[in-house]
Amino acid sequence: MNILSLITFIPVAGALVILCLPKEAEKPIQITALIASGLSFVFSLFVLYAFDRTTPLMQFTERFSWIPSMDIQYALGVDGLSFPLVLLTTFVTVLAIIGSFGIKERIKEYFFWFLILEAGMIGVFEAQDLVLFYVFWEITLVPMYFLIGIWGGPKKEFAAIKFFLYTLSGSVFMLLAILAVYFNTNPHTFYLPDLMAANANWSPRFQILVFLGFYFGFAIKIPAFPFHTWLPLAHVEAPTAVSVILAAVLLKMGVYGLMRISYGMLPLGFHWFLKPLIVIATINIVYGALCAMAQTDMKKMVAYSSVNHMGYCLLGIAGVTATGFQGAVMQMITHGIITGSLFLLVGVIYDRAHTRDISAFGGLAVRVPVYAALMFLACFASLGLPGLAGFISEFFCFLGSFQAWKIYAAISVLGVLATAAFFLRMMEKVFLGPFNNKWAGLSDINARELCSILPLTVMTVALGIYPKWALDIMNTTLVHMANMFK
Amino acid sequence: MEHLNLLYPEFALGSLALGLLVSDLFVAPKHGRLLYHLAWIISIVTLCLIGFTISDGAHFQGVGTLWAVDPFSQFFKMLILLTTVLSLLMGLEYRELPSKHAGIFTSLLLMASAGMMFLVSSTDLLLTFIALELISISSFILTGFERRNPKSNEGALKYFLFGAFSSAIMAYGISLFYGATGSTRLLNVTQAPGPLMILGLLFILLGLGFKASIAPMHFWVPDAYEGAPTPVTAYLSVAPKIATIAALMRIFTLMLPASMLDLTSLFTLLAALTMTIGNFTAMFQTNVKRLLAYSSVAQAGYMLIGLVAAGTSGGDVRGIEGVLLYSFIYVAMNIGAFVVVQAVATEAAAAGAKDPYGLEAFNGLARRSFGLALALTFCLLSLAGIPPLAGFIGKLYIFESAVKTGHIGLAVVGLVNSVVSVYFYMRIAYHMFFKQADSAEPIALGPYLYGGLAVAIAGVIIFGIYPEPLIASVQSSAGFLP
Numbered sequence: 001m002n003i004l005s006l007i008t009f010i011p012v013a014g015a016l017v018i019l020c021l022p023k024e025a026e027k028p029i030q031i032t033a034l035i036a037s038g039l040s041f042v043f044s045l046f047v048l049y050a051f052d053r054t055t056p057l058m059q060f061t062e063r064f065s066w067i068p069s070m071d072i073q074y075a076l077g078v079d080g081l082s083f084p085l086v087l088l089t090t091f092v093t094v095l096a097i098i099g100s101f102g103i104k105e106r107i108k109e110y111f112f113w114f115l116i117l118e119a120g121m122i123g124v125f126e127a128q129d130l131v132l133f134y135v136f137w138e139i140t141l142v143p144m145y146f147l148i149g150i151w152g153g154p155k156k157e158f159a160a161i162k163f164f165l166y167t168l169s170g171s172v173f174m175l176l177a178i179l180a181v182y183f184n185t186n187p188h189t190f191y192l193p194d195l196m197a198a199n200a201n202w203s204p205r206f207q208i209l210v211f212l213g214f215y216f217g218f219a220i221k222i223p224a225f226p227f228h229t230w231l232p233l234a235h236v237e238a239p240t241a242v243s244v245i246l247a248a249v250l251l252k253m254g255v256y257g258l259m260r261i262s263y264g265m266l267p268l269g270f271h272w273f274l275k276p277l278i279v280i281a282t283i284n285i286v287y288g289a290l291c292a293m294a295q296t297d298m299k300k301m302v303a304y305s306s307v308n309h310m311g312y313c314l315l316g317i318a319g320v321t322a323t324g325f326q327g328a329v330m331q332m333i334t335h336g337i338i339t340g341s342l343f344l345l346v347g348v349i350y351d352r353a354h355t356r357d358i359s360a361f362g363g364l365a366v367r368v369p370v371y372a373a374l375m376f377l378a379c380f381a382s383l384g385l386p387g388l389a390g391f392i393s394e395f396f397c398f399l400g401s402f403q404a405w406k407i408y409a410a411i412s413v414l415g416v417l418a419t420a421a422f423f424l425r426m427m428e429k430v431f432l433g434p435f436n437n438k439w440a441g442l443s444d445i446n447a448r449e450l451c452s453i454l455p456l457t458v459m460t461v462a463l464g465i466y467p468k469w470a471l472d473i474m475n476t477t478l479v480h481m482a483n484m485f486k
Numbered sequence: 487m488e489h490l491n492l493l494y495p496e497f498a499l500g501s502l503a504l505g506l507l508v509s510d511l512f513v514a515p516k517h518g519r520l521l522y523h524l525a526w527i528i529s530i531v532t533l534c535l536i537g538f539t540i541s542d543g544a545h546f547q548g549v550g551t552l553w554a555v556d557p558f559s560q561f562f563k564m565l566i567l568l569t570t571v572l573s574l575l576m577g578l579e580y581r582e583l584p585s586k587h588a589g590i591f592t593s594l595l596l597m598a599s600a601g602m603m604f605l606v607s608s609t610d611l612l613l614t615f616i617a618l619e620l621i622s623i624s625s626f627i628l629t630g631f632e633r634r635n636p637k638s639n640e641g642a643l644k645y646f647l648f649g650a651f652s653s654a655i656m657a658y659g660i661s662l663f664y665g666a667t668g669s670t671r672l673l674n675v676t677q678a679p680g681p682l683m684i685l686g687l688l689f690i691l692l693g694l695g696f697k698a699s700i701a702p703m704h705f706w707v708p709d710a711y712e713g714a715p716t717p718v719t720a721y722l723s724v725a726p727k728i729a730t731i732a733a734l735m736r737i738f739t740l741m742l743p744a745s746m747l748d749l750t751s752l753f754t755l756l757a758a759l760t761m762t763i764g765n766f767t768a769m770f771q772t773n774v775k776r777l778l779a780y781s782s783v784a785q786a787g788y789m790l791i792g793l794v795a796a797g798t799s800g801g802d803v804r805g806i807e808g809v810l811l812y813s814f815i816y817v818a819m820n821i822g823a824f825v826v827v828q829a830v831a832t833e834a835a836a837a838g839a840k841d842p843y844g845l846e847a848f849n850g851l852a853r854r855s856f857g858l859a860l861a862l863t864f865c866l867l868s869l870a871g872i873p874p875l876a877g878f879i880g881k882l883y884i885f886e887s888a889v890k891t892g893h894i895g896l897a898v899v900g901l902v903n904s905v906v907s908v909y910f911y912m913r914i915a916y917h918m919f920f921k922q923a924d925s926a927e928p929i930a931l932g933p934y935l936y937g938g939l940a941v942a943i944a945g946v947i948i949f950g951i952y953p954e955p956l957i958a959s960v961q962s963s964a965g966f967l968p
Contacts, residue, residue: 023856066954067957068954069957069958069961070883070886108856131882138878139873149919149920160920161909165905168904168905169905172901173901176885176894176901179886179897182886183890
């Protein structure tokens with residue numbers, strides 16, 4: 001059974017069903033979307049159950065010739081690096097779809113694009129052929145463009161086209177790099193495992209050039225400094241559920257590509273770039289945190305905190321140790337979960353108050369205790385409080401890179417301080433202090449919102465207390481990867 | 487005149503076109519639609535005639551005649567006829583057309599197609615010139631077919647003036663070529679090219695480049711495309727372009743290979759210039775027809791990349807295949823886009839819009855007819871080369887051939903241009919999806935437009951997801967015969 005294809009294309013099937021439903025049939029559309037994403041999630045749980053944690057190899061592989069005359073294959077597979085991300089994607093998408101039930105207008109189009117987006121994201125993490133990877137990578141752009149541009153905030157059109165053009169300009173260089181590696185292997189192939197085996201024949205100069213091509217595409221997606229400028233805009237203008245997806249999954253595509261392709265396929269290029277990478281990681285951490293601190297808009301603050309958190313991922317990767325890699329992958333998962341819930345929570349208050357200005361609130365904890373508790377938990381997790389999910393991944397990132405990059409790790413720790421500072425400041429201004437009577441009519445979080453947020457909160461605590469089960473999935477692969485070029 | 491019989495599809499088409507011209511005298515204007523139906527049936531029959539020959543090697547030959555009947559030419563002939571059919575279907579739904587001079591219109595369209603079919607087969611400059619004139623003169627009249635529309639007249643006049651000028655230059659080029667080689671035959675040119683011959687060839691390139699709208703010979707394009715009736719615009723933006731590019735390919739890569747006269751750097755420059763000018767000018771257009779006109783200029787540039795790759799010394803057949811593949815896909819995506827444009831503009835004109843082809847006419851289309859908006863979006867994304875649509879496969883193939891033959895710089899220019907193009911293609915999507923509509927009425931789509939759109943969209947999607955059969959047939963059609 002081709003279970004990975006099922007996971008990937010069930011959302012597409014759902015999208016086609018939605019396309020056939022009349023646009024007035026709002027309930028059926030919502031339910032179809034939920035079922036499609038839910039099925040996809042259930043199948044990924046099957047994979048989780050059957051997943052062999054003791055092998056670093058690709059599992060559940062599917063491979064057949066897609067376009068033989070261009071040597072393009074349809075090849076899917078998951079290992080300890082990609083499977084956690086697939087699981088994260090299907091999980092978060094279900095919750096984001098539940099969170100989107102509050103969308104009132106143009107429901108049909110919304111869920112259509114959302115499901116197409118899901119298929120693209122899952123495919124990126126599974127693809128084992130570079131052209132297939134590129135196809136999935138690009139598929140995510142168009143739905144995102146429409147999701148931001150139609151249902152977004154006041155500057156949505158600009159945010160949408162900026163996102164589209166920015167990421168596209170990165171990915172065309174990736175395409176060029178893909179073609180370059182294709183012509184420099186014998187026999188010509190786009191199949192990733194074959195390319196990984198062939199890289200010994202590539203000259204350092206070639207690897208560096210190709211690395212830069214790929215890096216350009218990935219760095220924009222991550223987003224790594226100085227290519228991060230599209231992110232705050234897109235995040236702020238996007239509707240809540242789309243921000244969740246953007247932060248929880250889309251950014252991970254860049255980090256994943258860096259680990260899978262740049263590191264795995266171009267070791268010389270990667271090692272050449274280590275120094276700049278660690279500098280960029282440090283800048284991301286410190287600069288992202290400082291920017292977050294300067295924000296008055298809660299959503300923008302969370303957006304910049306993503307820049308900061310992606311910096312930890314880069315830090316972990318730059319360590320090139322098994323621990324660092326574990327930290328990076330773990331950070332991707334925990335950031336997806338925590339920032340996902342943060343965006344959902346910010347969306348909850350925005351739906352009620354129609355403002356996200358930090359200083360407009362005050363003392364809300366009295367009025368909306370459940371909401372405040374959830375928010376506190378998410379913020380603490382995000383700033384890395386021990387016992388919650390964020391801590392363990394950040395710790396691993398530091399641990400993994402400390403040996404190789406003592407000074408940079410030390411500077412990055414400052415970023416942790418700044419992160420704590422801006423989250424605490426936000427919590428204080430919004431939830432503590434004297435109650436702002438303007439918000440006396442504010443209602444607490446409702447059942448639907450709870451449905452979409454609570455699973456994330458539970459995961460945050462669970463991963464914080466017992467991270468081993470998640471680490472077990474990725475461990476073998478990452479240890480193998482770290483030792484691949486030793 | 488050996489093997490005249492091999493041209494029977496062209497003769498059939500040409501004589502039936504003449505028949506349509508005569509029948510215009512006997513068919514009342516209100517039955518004009520009948521002639522349209524007749525015309526597209528004729529085109530399909532001709533298409534089938536060619537289709538039967540394509541698998542039969544006995545039908546291919548070239549030596550000793552003015553023309554070569556080979557897989558390459560047959561492929562393009564089929565594409566041209568396909569475009570003709572789709573344009574005629576569009577014409578059936580175009581308000582200004584079927585009732586007036588249907589016989590003349592259809593016969594001119596078929597004449598132009600016959601001219602293109604001669605053009606892609608021609609191996610003699612004289613035949614090339616005559617074929618080109620047949621296309622040109624028919625196209626001038628077709629462009630100005632809306633006699634009461636000043637824009638149509640203006641476009642036709644500009645087209646005519648530019649066209650006449652470029653024809654004259656081309657004729658001069660041919661005479662120079664004749665002076666240098668003593669023959670208008672491209673076959674068996676053995677002399678080393680001297681200045682006279684090179685000058686002649688450059689003039690010939692200029693004449694052909696004008697038809698293919700290669701920058702800087704593209705200035706007539708926006709006005710002619712804007713003024714022409716939409717079905718004609720759709721036709722002109724596809725058929726003459728691919729036919730001339732096929733002719734360019736035959737002359738400059740096969741008949742005069744790079745080992746003899748290396749024009750690679752010139753073509754590289756032209757390709758880069760055409761893409762860049764087309765895309766960057768399209769960014770500023772507010773009229774969809776003009777926007778698509780500039781986009782079609784840019785598309786010609788992408789095809790030229792394939793020509794460059796094929797013409798590089800030691801270049802391979804991938805460039806040729808890339809052009810064939812891209813031409814096929816281009817037919818589907820461009821005609822698809824024009825079908826939707828025509829449907830929307832018809833509605834807008836009925837609602838009394840000042841500029842029925844303005845971007846504003848597309849406001850809120852997604853709310854009025856989501857399917858139609860989605861179809862146009864697919865066509866536009868395909869033109870921009872976004873996977874998993876067919877345009878991506880075409881671009882990938884062409885860029886691959888460019889990288890393979892070492893034209894990395896050109897590939898980079900092409901890729902950057904694709905990004906730029908997303909900006910203006912998405913501007914249409916922006917109006918369709920993000921803007922509010924003035925009315926909530928769904929757009930009516932007549933049966934023929936519907937059929938044409940269905941064919942085009944099916945091509946764009948199916949060959950994007952499963953291009954293998956198309957690529958296989960392209961690979962078997964890339965064979966030239968001298």
